[in-house]
Amino acid sequence: MTLHLVLAESALELVPESMQGHPAARAHARRLGRPASETLLDVSWHYAAMRDAPDAHRRGRPDLVHQAVLAAVATPLYRNGLVRLYVHTLRDVVVRFGGGVRVPKSYHRFEGLFAKLLREGRAGGEEALLEAGGGTIPSLLREIGPSERVGLSRAGLPVACRRMAAGLGEEACVVVGGFQRGGFSDSTAGALDRICSISPRPLETHLVVGRLLYDIEAELYGPEMDGGAPA
Amino acid sequence: MTLHLVLAESALELVPESMQGHPAARAHARRLGRPASETLLDVSWHYAAMRDAPDAHRRGRPDLVHQAVLAAVATPLYRNGLVRLYVHTLRDVVVRFGGGVRVPKSYHRFEGLFAKLLREGRAGGEEALLEAGGGTIPSLLREIGPSERVGLSRAGLPVACRRMAAGLGEEACVVVGGFQRGGFSDSTAGALDRICSISPRPLETHLVVGRLLYDIEAELYGPEMDGGAPA
Numbered sequence: 413m414t415l416h417l418v419l420a421e422s423a424l425e426l427v428p429e430s431m432q433g434h435p436a437a438r439a440h441a442r443r444l445g446r447p448a449s450e451t452l453l454d455v456s457w458h459y460a461a462m463r464d465a466p467d468a469h470r471r472g473r474p475d476l477v478h479q480a481v482l483a484a485v486a487t488p489l490y491r492n493g494l495v496r497l498y499v500h501t502l503r504d505v506v507v508r509f510g511g512g513v514r515v516p517k518s519y520h521r522f523e524g525l526f527a528k529l530l531r532e533g534r535a536g537g538e539e540a541l542l543e544a545g546g547g548t549i550p551s552l553l554r555e556i557g558p559s560e561r562v563g564l565s566r567a568g569l570p571v572a573c574r575r576m577a578a579g580l581g582e583e584a585c586v587v588v589g590g591f592q593r594g595g596f597s598d599s600t601a602g603a604l605d606r607i608c609s610i611s612p613r614p615l616e617t618h619l620v621v622g623r624l625l626y627d628i629e630a631e632l633y634g635p636e637m638d639g640g641a642p643a
Numbered sequence: 644m645t646l647h648l649v650l651a652e653s654a655l656e657l658v659p660e661s662m663q664g665h666p667a668a669r670a671h672a673r674r675l676g677r678p679a680s681e682t683l684l685d686v687s688w689h690y691a692a693m694r695d696a697p698d699a700h701r702r703g704r705p706d707l708v709h710q711a712v713l714a715a716v717a718t719p720l721y722r723n724g725l726v727r728l729y730v731h732t733l734r735d736v737v738v739r740f741g742g743g744v745r746v747p748k749s750y751h752r753f754e755g756l757f758a759k760l761l762r763e764g765r766a767g768g769e770e771a772l773l774e775a776g777g778g779t780i781p782s783l784l785r786e787i788g789p790s791e792r793v794g795l796s797r798a799g800l801p802v803a804c805r806r807m808a809a810g811l812g813e814e815a816c817v818v819v820g821g822f823q824r825g826g827f828s829d830s831t832a833g834a835l836d837r838i839c840s841i842s843p844r845p846l847e848t849h850l851v852v853g854r855l856l857y858d859i860e861a862e863l864y865g866p867e868m869d870g871g872a873p874a
Contacts, residue, residue, distance in 0.1 A: 443674060454749070456749040456751065456752060475748050475749045475750065476748065479710065479713060479748070482710060482849070483714075483849070483850075483853070486846070486847045486849065486850045487850065488842070488844070488846075517706050517707065517710070518685070518687040518706045519706065519750035519751075520687065520750075521687060574861070611719070613719070615717070615719075616717045618713070618714070618717065619714075619717045619718065619853070622714070622850070622853040622854075622857075623853075623857055626853075626854055626857060630805070
């Protein structure tokens with residue numbers, strides 16, 4: 413089986429041109445030793461520059477994306493090559509993870525790598541293990557062509573994660589929001605077969621990713637092999 | 644029930660006096676705008692200063708501690724007040740988390756908070772929601788006085804995490820290594836009733852914490868309530 417895992421509308425982008433001259437963006441860029449245009453928008457540094465921007469509450473959370481990606485790539489399921497990971501951003505960029513890509517655990521290294529990736533379209537050496545290019549959720553799902561498209565959102569139909577995971581087909585795609593709060597856009601929701609809610613209250617993205625992959629592993633490897641076989 | 648969750652021998656400390664004069668430590672301190680003595684030791688910045696130090700491979704991973712703490716505090720079980728969290732460090736400091744403490748998701752805010760905490764012994768405002776003081780694993784376990792003391796390590800007896808979680812008593816303490824690789828010290832191992840291995844290969848600390856708490860939730864709330872009830 414292959415699970416296609418998509419973080420959708422993720423709060424990941426470079427500092428946009430309109431904010432690059434703001435004192436907060438310039439100060440942070442100086443600290444990193446790069447032009448502001450080559451740094452990631454981050455509400456914890458750029459709050460003053462962002463607060464009046466459209467969709468401010470859905471932008472500038474690279475920390476959240478980092479934690480969700482780490483939750484995925486640390487799993488035996490991913491390390492066994494059974495997960496294809498995609499990060500779609502609010503600005504319709506899609507980051508594709510090559511097989512077995514490792515992601516820096518240190519935040520500042522992640523920031524540097526993903527800023528370069530968003531600017532240059534690829535990172536990770538000659539093998540281009542990470543690639544970024546334009547793409548919407550509907551276009552990405554058409555390209556993947558999965559057996560089913562399941563979104564996870566508190567607005568969906570309630571179902572235990574374990575039960576949902578047990579019912580996924582061999583080539584399923586699961587879409588999880590890569591933002592802090594709120595639901596999927598109409599465009600994303602319209603491209604899904606169904607939306608499930610695995611908890612009556614909001615859960616952080618890294619938690620949802622971790623639980624989903626753990627439940628799929630338990631289903632695949634059996635309860636006595638939750639950790640997966642040695643590589 | 645209350646689960647006492649201990650990260651043991653964690654790779655978390657201030658830059659020690661012997662490294663404060665190293666160019667790598669001074670450069671990083673300048674970047675943060677604080678003296679090196681008030682910054683966390685971090686191998687991704689301080690590698691050149693650390694590499695010949697004793698136990699170098701078990702030190703300077705505040706990113707790992709951050710991710711493991713986030714994996715715990717994001718869970719419904721923690722948010723429902725059923726987890727008491729402790730971070731014990733390789734240098735025998737114990738950080739105690741007050742009920743319902745939220746931890747910064749942004750790494751640089753975490754770094755600032757925990758550096759202050761390790762220097763001053765408390766952080767989080769007048770309620771002192773985070774406290775740090777001297778303590779070993781044996782002394783911490785004596786103070787907690789749990790119904791059982793279970794360590795998780797690859798060197799332990801193989802058991803599925805789900806099965807282990809189902810067998811935990813009402814006031815159990817589970818100890819997980821807060822370091823990158825290797826096993827518990829003899830001092831830690833000697834204070835435990837038993838050591839379990841939930842996977843035949845090494846798993847990252849945040850993954851172990853997330854899976855453990857998820858399995859305890861499923862046991863406590865039932866499979867249809869994996870996410871826990873609304874707060």
